[in-house]
Amino acid sequence: MRSVRARAALGATLVVAVALTVAGLAVLLVLRGNLTDRAGLEAEVTAREVAGELALGKAYAELEASDDDSHPVQVTDEEGRVVAVSKDLEAISGTGASQVVPASPAPVPSPGDDDDDDDDDDDGTAPPRSEVSSDPPDFTNGTATVDGETADYRFATVEVTTQKDVTLTVHAGAPLAAEQEAVNTVRTSMLAGLPVMLLVVAGVTWLVTRRALRPVEGIRRELAAITASEDLGRRVPEPDSRDEIARLARTTNETLTVLEGSVDRQRRFVADASHELRSPIASLRTQLEVGAAHPELLDVPGAVADTVRLQVLAADLLLLARLDAGERPGRTAVDLGALVREEISQRAADRIPPEVSVTDAELLEVGGSRGQLARVVGNLLDNAERHAERSVAVSVRADRGDVLVEVTDDGAGVPEAERARIFERFVRLDDARSRDDGGAGLGLAIARDVASRHGGTLTVGTAPGGGARFTLRLPGRPGAGAAGDG
Known part of the structure; x- marks a missing residue:
């Protein structure tokens, strides 16, 4: 049964x-018990009479209640022995004795017995006292x-x-026909x-x-249509209610929005990557073709520069692909102060050598991938050198x-x-700047x-001198000397 409605x-x-079966049985048991108790009360009244x-x-033959x-x-x-039975009783069971004919001769009292009572009185002995048992009867x-x-x-x-x-035992009965009729009527009605x-329950539940x-x-039909058309701009209908289904529709639309944005970014990324790769490849091919035809005209430095640019661009694209795939960085301890000094030492020939300032803390360690963090520092230095007029400064310190x-x-x-916007891929604010x-x-x-990916942030602001200030904040390793200077 695959239908939710049918299962519900x-x-x-x-x-x-x-529930109805259990309730019906309970009602029948209570009804039968009450009616049986009432019949038992009638029988007890007759028996005590x-x-x-x-x-x-x-005398036994003169009992009025037995008529x-x-x-x-x-x-x-x-x-x-049976000493008395009611009128017209032909058979009986359930009383312990099945006889319906009094024993002969039956020890019945007689009027002459009163003389014996008088003799007992003359002797000064009190006659036995008659008594009906006050104990609860057996049923x-x-x-x-x-x-x-x-x-x-x-x-x-x-x-x-x-x-x-x-001592005599009186068995008196009350009919159970009313009880049986009532129970049968209720059972039939149920x-x-x-x-x-x-x-009714099944129909109402179904509706x-x-x-x-x-x-x-x-929602399902619209999702099927989106899948068939591959149009991520469509959205599922959101009901006006505030229940779980409405929240499901809103969440689905939010997911579609995120997916649409992700697909759009991917498409732009592929298009931009193709465009960025086309220029150095075309330039390199042209130089090689010219060099093949006229070796004396081969621009070797230009070919090397284009090759280096292709290599850097391919490495950047590969790293972005790994990051998009959710690659987790390692948890190696990295001293950012030493890392920054090392990166700057490799830039002695830069147009504007950076000035570095590292606090006196013994260690400024973070956990992560040394290679990826070195790429971050290198990219920030490249960006600063590209836009600086005369100076680039780098500082490393602990903060809380x-x-x-x-x-x-x-x-x-x-x-x-x-x-x-500058943190988006393939975005450069200076359109007039050459690609090289x-x-x-x-x-x-x-x-x-x-x-x-390292649990940190990268923000941009305004430097005291009016230029750009990029701030990389990473969580320090506990006990690594990054206590903070407030």
Whole structure:
């Protein structure tokens, strides 16, 4: 069953069916118990009436309470012999004695017994005191046939002691026909109503689930259309409700927005990379073709420069690809102060040699990839030298548990409106600058991505002298001397 609506309807129907079944059984048990208790109370009343008559010395044949056909009565003595039965009783079970004919001769009291009582009084001995047992009666279920009709009864058993000190047991029954009829009626009604109730529950659940899942189907259709058309500019419909489905639609649209931006950046990246590679490759090919035809005209330095540029651009593209793939940097301890000094020492022949300032902290260590961090520092130095007029300065210091590397120049600076854009790939603000002098526009993008992968940030601001100030902030290694100078 692949439909959510069908599974929901079936699940709800099963739950309701189990609940109704359990509730119905409970109702039937309670109803049967109450009606059985009522029948037992009727039987107890009849049994105590008969016992009361016997306690008063009434003869067995004269018992009035036993004349009721609806309440069969059976009286037995201490030896289990039947001494009295109700009128028209033909068969009985459940009382311990199945006889319905009094034993002959039955020890029935007689009016002459009163003389014996007088003699006992003359002797000064008090006659035995008759008594009906006050103990709760015993209840049993059985059957009885009265006047040719057999039915189920609830029997109550009561003991009585007569004036002759004879203990008798009275069994009186009350019919269970009302209880059985009521239970059967309720059971039939439940069995007839249960399928209707389950059909209603299943139908309502199906309709409600269908209505609730209608937006989901709209989202699915739109996603299928987006997949088929590859148009990431489309968005799924967002319902007006504030439930989980509305949040799903909003999250889906946000995901599509991010995916569209990612695809657009990828397309621009491929286009820009192709454009950047085309120029040095075309230039290198032209020089080689000219050199092949006229060796004396071969511009070897230019060919080498184009080859170096291709090599640098290929290395930058490879690093960006690895960063986009989610490559995690290592956690090697890197001393940024020593790293900066090393990078500057390799730039003695630069147009503007940088001035470096490192705080006196013993270690300014961070965790990460030494090669990638060296690329960040190198890119920042290249960018500063490219835009500086006369000076480039580098400082390394600790700040509240972080290590800061600041690279400043005395150039024109970066306009505030362009400070976020310069970190995009293949972006160069000076369009008039030649490609050979201006680079491919990947250095700052690589620097920012590497800083982010190392848990840090790279920002740009204004230097005190009016140029640009790039600030690289990386989390310092605990206990590495980066305590901070506030």
